Amino acid sequence: MILRAVLLAGALLGGGLISIEAAHAVDKAKSKAEEPKSKARTTQKAPPVAKKGPPVAKKGPPVAKKSATKTVAHRDKGAAMAKSARVAKSSNAAPQAAKKRYTSDARKHRNANRVFAGDVDPWQEPSNLAVHSGSALVVAQDGGETLYEKNATTVVPIASITKVMTAMVVLDSMPNLQESITITDEDVDYLKGSRSRLQVGTVMTREMALLLALMSSENRAAHALGRHYPGGLAAFVAAMNRKAASLGMARTHFEDPTGLTSNNVSTARDLARMVAAAHRYPLIREFSTTSGATAEVKGRELEYHNTNQLVKSPTWEIGLSKTGYIQEAGKCLVMQARVADRPVVIVLLDSAGKQTRIGDANRIKRWMESAGASGKQPTPA
Template identity: 55%
Template sequence: MRVSQILLGLMSAVFLVVTPLSAEAASKKPVAKTSTKAPASSKLTKPVAKKVKLAPSSVRSKQFKPVLENDFDKEGNPLIRSSAFFVQDVNTGEVLLERNASAPQPIASITKLMTAMVVLDAHQNLSEIIEVSDDDVDRLKGTSSRLAVGTQLSREDMLRLALMASENRAASSLARSYPGGMNAFLEAVAVKISLMGLHDTRIFDGTGLNKNNVSSARDLATLVANASRYPLIREFSTASEHTVALKGGRSHTFHSTNSLVKSPDWQIDVQKTGYISESGKCLVMQAWMGNKPLAIVLLDSWGRYTRVGDAQRIRKWLETMAMHRSQPVASAGHPGLSHSN
């Protein structure tokens, strides 16, 4: 399949490389989750970044425990342990927090957001049954799966499990069953990356198990903003659990890999976690705070709970800033703050 043919197919979905959303959109409350079966059109959005210098967070320490008693330093900066992070107002493009935001690094299962977008762009039948094959078995990392070879599920269920439970065999089967096969899938991914303007992003499989799948925190903020345009991605990625019938007829309930989707303190449009040894713990979200959507990207968190703790610290910092709205975010006065490098 020629790249030009893929480009024409993708452009038929009316791509728009968007700058910040309108004031009208900014005033709207989060869109309620929808159970519609029809894939959303793929309107691309790329917030315009406004650089704001912020002070570096403390160096990661093995003595750190993911509790919130020590959320801020003496200057009031959030103590974020992830090695790279990026927080951006999706509507205005204003960057609220960042560190190492332009440094490409492995993204693990965050890849599955791209897989979902490309699959939905192809407008395949979501009711079609897909069978897990031996080609879907992970021979890179040796991860296990409840989806035994021979398991048959609808494309919709595979998509849901890939996004919610980060099921690798589900994601692999979606990429493998793409029109034209795996090579056509990867070509479509490359075109999608180009259309979104992701300069630091390279993807070589549909699961994220490949350590060569890399991106930057800044690129991922654009990716998650685009993923939020798909109703099914919003619905499936923020579901807390889903039960399917496995091979042999027995049922199994899968659960979300992100505990924040159950929290009443969070209004999350779309999210995805990721982990392989090369990437560390990762988390990307678009969440509503102060009646506006924020892209939150946390990469290479070393501890089991660090990425969730960092997200909580960011939320608390933003709530604190909202209490002092007479002072602009940039005047938070973070001395000696490092930029993305």
């Protein structure tokens, strides 16, 4: 309107009048000229709409927060489970601590020195030494000093420990060790049904039969040795009982040369006497500690190994060894060995676990060595 007034005034001042139509044309041109500015103003009003966007965007975080809460819950659950595992692990701390006492020892001789969670401090008194066999005895080889004992006078089946007596009686008869003997059906174990690779009809020297009986606890070989004794098997068993009596084994009785019968019984103390006596036989020392040998059986060569894994251990100095097992006797082990620079006899009877007798032997050895290293002798039980 101001522009229109100006134009009218200018026209009047210029000496001429402008028509009404011309004025309308000017207004129309003005409207078109102002239209872009209006649109521009409309466009400029868009930001308020854009400003409404953030509230919508702000609704997003609660959703994300819910997810984060779930993640935290999972993390908390995981932490709880880890804590539970740590609590469970801590409940085993005591046996694990005991096990770690001998970790370095176990790394050096893993096969020979089995470590058990029940191991105890080797400086403790013998009465507290963790020997798990039912009967046990550790004595000086000369029979004078008892270093440790547990149920040492209890009469129990002795299984194949019997074969040590079998070997002494065979050698006492001064036989021809190169003479051939034959495995027959009489030597087959029909009592326990134990297996043997010595087939009926196998022929071998008496010496080989003695080696297999002592090293691998071969039952048919031991039975054949007794059966080929002068006077036969009955005479042989009688000689075994006479020999036991002569050694002062008052609570010992034998009924066969193998130990398959549970009627072969003795005590840990009686067996210590037997082991000390058998150690005086060079062939028994040699054969019982041989780690392995090859025997020819009906044209085939068969490998045999010692039933006592400790004879292969560089940490043991074993002069005589014999293992035994039947269900009634449990796992058994007798040894003459030099431990802490002392010759001793170790007897372990009625062991329940597969490696219990080996673990007991290693515990006794560590106890004696630790006492010697500390400058004192193990206190007699």
